[in-house]
Amino acid sequence: MKKVALITGGTRGIGKQIALTLAENGYDIAINYRKENEEVNNTRKEIEEKNAKCFLVQGDVSKFEDCERFIKEIIAEYGRIDVLVNNAGITRDMLLMRMKKEDFEDVINVNLVGTFNVTKNVIPYMMKAREGRIINIASVVGISGNAGQTNYSASKAGIIGFTKSLAKEVASRNILVNAVAPGFIETSMTDILKDEIKEEIAKMIPLKRMGKTQDVANVVKFLSSEDSSYITGQVINIDGGMLM
Numbered sequence: 526m527k528k529v530a531l532i533t534g535g536t537r538g539i540g541k542q543i544a545l546t547l548a549e550n551g552y553d554i555a556i557n558y559r560k561e562n563e564e565v566n567n568t569r570k571e572i573e574e575k576n577a578k579c580f581l582v583q584g585d586v587s588k589f590e591d592c593e594r595f596i597k598e599i600i601a602e603y604g605r606i607d608v609l610v611n612n613a614g615i616t617r618d619m620l621l622m623r624m625k626k627e628d629f630e631d632v633i634n635v636n637l638v639g640t641f642n643v644t645k646n647v648i649p650y651m652m653k654a655r656e657g658r659i660i661n662i663a664s665v666v667g668i669s670g671n672a673g674q675t676n677y678s679a680s681k682a683g684i685i686g687f688t689k690s691l692a693k694e695v696a697s698r699n700i701l702v703n704a705v706a707p708g709f710i711e712t713s714m715t716d717i718l719k720d721e722i723k724e725e726i727a728k729m730i731p732l733k734r735m736g737k738t739q740d741v742a743n744v745v746k747f748l749s750s751e752d753s754s755y756i757t758g759q760v761i762n763i764d765g766g767m768l769m
């Protein structure tokens with residue numbers, strides 16, 4: 526029986542590329558999505574073309590009851606979850622002076638509380654199986670901070686602390702918990718930036734380019750594989766050398 530990977534927010538951007546890459550590498554896939562749209566079914570087709578199963582579950586990761594329900598649906602379908610990728614995330618960028626309380630709370634609730642909600646519902650199955658991999662998508666700004674992103678940076682710094690603490694709690698059960706911290710990756714999240722800003726950003730990066738979703742998916746593939754079986758509690762930057 527194939528191993529199963531669950532990717533939250535996996536119908537576009539980085540999450541979709543991770544799902545396709547793990548499908549190519551022998552996993553059956555479960556994808557959580559929030560809103561029904563054309564991309565959801567397109568993603569399923571693309572994954573099935575890679576000879577993997579794709580099970581789609583709707584749910585808002587910031588709602589605990591949604592996570593409880595969709596994890597049960599995945600277990601009913603596949604009977605296991607071997608790899609969890611906590612990828613779903615949002616931004617509401619704004620200087621603190623102008624940031625509304627809801628902008629702060631929404632970002633923390635999706636990015637950080639969402640990571641808790643999904644992990645909390647998946648971990649009993651991994652404990653029982655006595656193995657598992659959890660890969661949390663953080664961000665370099667969770668380490669460096671960034672003006673205009675107090676909400677987002679706090680959520681990503683929280684994810685890093687969560688990753689290290691959980692890694693210590695579950696290592697004895699052979700569950701490995703790591704985070705990746707992407708820099709600027711070309712997706713709809715960064716498409717909103719003006720071209721001049723993108724050029725300025727590229728100049729600051731030692732490798733002189735923004736990252737591609739595949740750059741992130743490759744590291745997640747490694748952290749899901751046997752090749753990383755002695756790595757836990759780590760944060761791997763994927764940023765072209767921007768933060769050293």
Ligand code: NDP
Nearest residue numbers: 534538539559560585586612613614664707709710712714
């Ligand atoms: P996108 O905006 O392209 O995709 C985000 C995904 O998360 C979408 O599938 C979205 O679903 C889903 N999502 C958002 N809110 C929820 C929710 N409440 N419940 C379930 N799913 C949700 O972003 P990226 O692919 O760029 O980002 C993916 C991850 O990588 C995020 O955690 C982000 O913070 C992180 N990251 C991205 C960087 C970048 O430069 N792009 C840099 C560093 C980190 P829907 O389609 O329904 O909106």
